[in-house]
Amino acid sequence: MIVIMKPGATAAEIGAVIRKAEQLGLKTHPIYGESRTVVALVGDLTGINRETFDVMAGVLQTLRIQEPYKLASRSTRPDNTVIDISGVVKVGGTDLVVMAGPCSVESRSQIIEIAQAVKEAGATILRGGAFKPRTSPYDFQGLGLKGLEYMAEAREVTGLPIITEVMREEQVQMVAEYADILQIGARNMQNYGLLQAVGKVKRPVMLKRGISGMIKELLMCAEYIVSNGNYNVMLCERGIRTYETATRNTFDLNAVPVLKQSSHLPVVADPSHGTGLRELVPAMSKAAIAAGADALILEVHPDPDKAVSDGRQSLTLEEFSSLMVDVRRIAAAVDRTLATLPAAQPA
Amino acid sequence: MIVIMKPGATAAEIGAVIRKAEQLGLKTHPIYGESRTVVALVGDLTGINRETFDVMAGVLQTLRIQEPYKLASRSTRPDNTVIDISGVVKVGGTDLVVMAGPCSVESRSQIIEIAQAVKEAGATILRGGAFKPRTSPYDFQGLGLKGLEYMAEAREVTGLPIITEVMREEQVQMVAEYADILQIGARNMQNYGLLQAVGKVKRPVMLKRGISGMIKELLMCAEYIVSNGNYNVMLCERGIRTYETATRNTFDLNAVPVLKQSSHLPVVADPSHGTGLRELVPAMSKAAIAAGADALILEVHPDPDKAVSDGRQSLTLEEFSSLMVDVRRIAAAVDRTLATLPAAQPA
Amino acid sequence: MIVIMKPGATAAEIGAVIRKAEQLGLKTHPIYGESRTVVALVGDLTGINRETFDVMAGVLQTLRIQEPYKLASRSTRPDNTVIDISGVVKVGGTDLVVMAGPCSVESRSQIIEIAQAVKEAGATILRGGAFKPRTSPYDFQGLGLKGLEYMAEAREVTGLPIITEVMREEQVQMVAEYADILQIGARNMQNYGLLQAVGKVKRPVMLKRGISGMIKELLMCAEYIVSNGNYNVMLCERGIRTYETATRNTFDLNAVPVLKQSSHLPVVADPSHGTGLRELVPAMSKAAIAAGADALILEVHPDPDKAVSDGRQSLTLEEFSSLMVDVRRIAAAVDRTLATLPAAQPA
């Protein structure tokens, strides 16, 4: 249930609604939108009358939310959520954000070199994996803490905020100390312990759709994070498993408009994992923007054939630069502008 | 195997290659591209030496084609195939073509009204179903011949070429008398008798990907048509069956760049069937153009809720007009122009 | 709608119901079950009152059938349909029937040799393909009419009825002259023209589930045949397309109990195509019987590695003989007996 406050409702009126709900055993989530303030109530609603709240001062109306996800639903919050990334860029507004970097951090010089190159081409967030979930226990599992340190150095050198994956509950605190955005990988979409853990830290989170995750499930998983107090969640489409083998996964771009219509959370598209094939990334990046994605996340590597992981889907630096030219044109055709770094940013 | 002729090869030299191949029991398909002429040889190639042809006058080189589809492969013909639709529009070149109309022809006035409206908004081909493949034997099966006649009338009134589905071998001749483009529906993608039949007529064909067709299979089915002599084949992505239920089908836009890279045949995107939901059609239409589609095919109905079939995925006339404004912008951002009807066209 | 007659209803009473329905513009299908006679009415039922029939002499009650398939539904006919195959074996009763033979008929001696061997091991129907639907237009397309003649010879020699595929409407009459059972292949499950054509001949039909056919669609396709007058339809599970690659297809054995519960038509399991791998066929054949299948159809070849098609999934004659020993044991554990040929059968 959500309680929608009148435009001029006072803090005291909102406070009264919250106290009343808590007396009834409910959890409350006040959501301060541009157009209205809403108090979302979650918990056992059987026996709770809407009239209880309807008659309170400052209340416009109450609504029952049909969707199984409540706080992530656009019914609860009609405005887009715009997430501030360490004061550098905003995801979910009119700016289009490009995150780029290697699949795995391989060395200090590798990540710094790539960071500089992708920044020059127009990326405003650096991606890179320090902890790698690998199908085989015998494969390279990432540089770990060392990788985080290298990424932080690359940030210092370029001013780019960094996004990196956190795989286990016990790593959340540590990764949150380094990263500007915590990535939850596809294999962990339904790792509820991990979702709850990142729901309790202050860092923005990018949640990837599982390889066979239904769009509705992705929203419910976002709800696990948001209902723990972290509202800064981005949803990421990264390809699903189907029968088709011409692509590594089936990049399901339909998820972009479905998510934008169902939820106020920003949507990120990952054509690198989505297709798994470098030669398809440019076309599908452009398509993702045209479909309404708020951001792209792209794998870039100076020498993809020598990458320790996922080389087949990484763009070269030249391909990435060339794509960014096209990205700007498509963005303009849907009334968006490529995000830029603040002027005073060290480089 | 393909025999690539030298730029200045004479008709006599090409003729000699063809006769030699036929003596060896092979079928020959000469393909006259802009940049080169190629003679494709199909049949039992065991025991055929490339040297036999390499030494002939006017021959540049011979190549074995790895793909199981030969004539449809871009290796055989690097230039795009551009299909002339009854002298009115061309599909596969720089023009972007929009085909629009109702799922089913319902009446004379309905199809004429829609034809006029979609023409005004910028469509240059009229779609409409006269023979409808229906899951249940008890559902509306289309107006049949009457539907074809109404479509022909709508063409006379508007000048728009028409595309309509042919379901059975024995209907091919009749439908080809009325339609400018023969559509092979998803359920018939692997109806080889039907493919061979449309391969023997002179009309362009639009072949839809089956609901679980692999991209490679779609190309092999195109090969069934092309190898029977009809080179004017468009490939259409229209959504595949996956586990996801947020959309009726999973519109697999990845197929667009994969097909463009693998084949010289034009690619059409059908976001109406692809997504099955009207509210997703605008976003996915724009995405399809950004991904490189040569044409869109869209369902439009003045009153979708009253449509006899597929109303859930049909745009209203207003939605269609509004989408066409966006389509022009995205097309420009990928260096394409919306096709227009010839000036002298009656209206 | 179905009209259920009282146990003692007379032919005149049944006739009166049929005439009344036809006056109302409906098609009628009288179904004479063991326990009751039912008249199924199909067509436009809006405005038809159940009371019209309820008050007629000999009528027990009328029922509206919820399922989109009517005549194929178990609600319409609670008894199992038992199909007599040329007076030799019955499919759908307590006998368990095994159909076996090569994927393609390759020669006269090949099919006769295999027929004798599978008969000896306990098969009672011979399978073999004369017309082969092939993904590539350049692959072996079957021996055609010659293949039918060889199968007919094998039947004469062994007394085994034969099942073979019919691919095109125009072949139906010809194939029906040779075959005891007409097979509709997976690619043609929704080739409605072909379904209607086999609905009008007198031969039993085995309808294979399409590679991405939903179980409900399979039943609707059976309805296309049955509503044209041919009630002798078997439904065949042969594997669906999923993301899993450890098997060629995912043999969906769940379809067996679902179909047995939803419909009165016999169910055949095809573990050869279902799994695509010879080494899985024995386990899945046993599982299919335990799940309730009425028949198995198995590919057997004396030298699978040399088979012109589908060798990877064909059992050797020895493997088939050995499997038949296990089949008998499992059949007994679910109270079924392996079918046998009539004593007087020539051999």
Add this chain to the structure above:
Amino acid sequence: MIVIMKPGATAAEIGAVIRKAEQLGLKTHPIYGESRTVVALVGDLTGINRETFDVMAGVLQTLRIQEPYKLASRSTRPDNTVIDISGVVKVGGTDLVVMAGPCSVESRSQIIEIAQAVKEAGATILRGGAFKPRTSPYDFQGLGLKGLEYMAEAREVTGLPIITEVMREEQVQMVAEYADILQIGARNMQNYGLLQAVGKVKRPVMLKRGISGMIKELLMCAEYIVSNGNYNVMLCERGIRTYETATRNTFDLNAVPVLKQSSHLPVVADPSHGTGLRELVPAMSKAAIAAGADALILEVHPDPDKAVSDGRQSLTLEEFSSLMVDVRRIAAAVDRTLATLPAAQPA
């Protein structure tokens, strides 16, 4: 790489092989099969010569294992792994084991009542969920520790070992104190931190296939457990996500023979989750045994419509008893016997 010891190899000879491998930086896993002892070597094998081990005393030969899973591969260990469950039953031998119980532990009396009933009908392991992974954060999440205590009480009363799910790394120690078998749920198949954690305890583990897990991935996930030192892993097929909606999941029985052929680990079938529909469970339970499963895990509830979770797929006690009669017959037809509790067991 595996080093196969001669039949009469001494402990000293085996020890020498292990020390040599460790000197070379490899991890070693000695596997004592009935027919032979093998030392599996994992780690970076580049530059390691097979000859180094071939010449050592007691060594028969060395083999490189092709599969990406090594220790779980049947190439490494041809004998079936037979897992002793707390000295009460054995899984993976000729005995067929049935695990049964409710989806969730709901109360002390509920779990004890069900335990007694399923024991009487022939089950030898009690299942029940204390920690429940739920799609929505607002759904019932299980009784937690209380649930574990109730299950332990049910074990004391009946003598049945218990299996229950562990969802998070930090719960592993606690759950291992109560449970005889740790279950890893489908959503956690690729939660590598959790897999490593259960690899380090002494309890047998049942690893469920993810809802879109490939069979090969399931084996790699088992490898994560086994390579951490816990060899007592059962693999569980529980249904995969496909396009079909007639069943909740597509129970992929083909996985049973594929797993039995690829690996020496026992295979458990879960037709309750596999199909999601109570009325399909009996047919698919029988099929699973016929296909070669070593155990069944079944949901049973005295009043399924009132179950707090998964009632739609739970058998009633009567249905379970009735199914067990059939289970015994099918087991006998594949030369297996239903496991029984030790005679001295308290009841």
